[in-house]
Amino acid sequence: MSNAPLPKKIDPRKLAERGVRIEGEIQLGALPNLVTMLADKEGSLTVDLQFENDEQRIRTIKGTAGGKVSMTCQRCLEPVEIEIEAKFNLAVAPTEEHAKSLPRYYDPLIVEGDELELPGMVEEELILSLPIVPYHDDCSVQTSFGDEAPTDSEPVSEKPNPFSVLASLKADKQK
Numbered sequence: 001m002s003n004a005p006l007p008k009k010i011d012p013r014k015l016a017e018r019g020v021r022i023e024g025e026i027q028l029g030a031l032p033n034l035v036t037m038l039a040d041k042e043g044s045l046t047v048d049l050q051f052e053n054d055e056q057r058i059r060t061i062k063g064t065a066g067g068k069v070s071m072t073c074q075r076c077l078e079p080v081e082i083e084i085e086a087k088f089n090l091a092v093a094p095t096e097e098h099a100k101s102l103p104r105y106y107d108p109l110i111v112e113g114d115e116l117e118l119p120g121m122v123e124e125e126l127i128l129s130l131p132i133v134p135y136h137d138d139c140s141v142q143t144s145f146g147d148e149a150p151t152d153s154e155p156v157s158e159k160p161n162p163f164s165v166l167a168s169l170k171a172d173k174q175k
């Protein structure tokens with residue numbers, strides 16, 4: 001395992017031809033669209049991709065990318081650390097038309113010309129791997145107030161019912 005930075009532009013056909021494996025780190029700063037969804041823009045993710053031609057001479061990219069990112073908990077609005085993992089099972093096609101003829105068990109990746117922007121490709125899959133609604137398993141551990149996370153089973157608090165308060169206010173006015 002190396003922690004070398006990933007190349008920005010790659011030639012997926014050549015890499016598949018040679019059966020190259022690319023392992024490395026990608027800085028969150030290189031993934032601007034992903035970063036807009038995160039609470040913390042610092043850090044990096046690991047990428048591990050195998051390029052190869054399959055039995056049908058289809059150029060494929062398989063592997064994973066992931067790591068820990070910080071998002072905003074949708075229950076308590078504090079940062080929550082989320083482990084994400086994107087899985088790649090791609091077949092490279094030069095055109096939309098060509099992509100349609102690929103076996104269904106691959107996700108088509110259209111690469112016009114020879115070059116592919118690796119960060120953009122990785123970023124797209126990472127965004128898809130983010131939870132739609134991130135939250136802590138237990139928000140009470142994260143907050144400094146010691147409040148418990150609201151749950152459906154929580155007994156109704158002893159606060160006066162706001163409607164009965166309103167009603168008594170109205171009654172007072174009428175006096």
Ligand SMILES: [Zn+2]
Nearest residue numbers: 073076136139
């Ligand atoms: Zn929370």
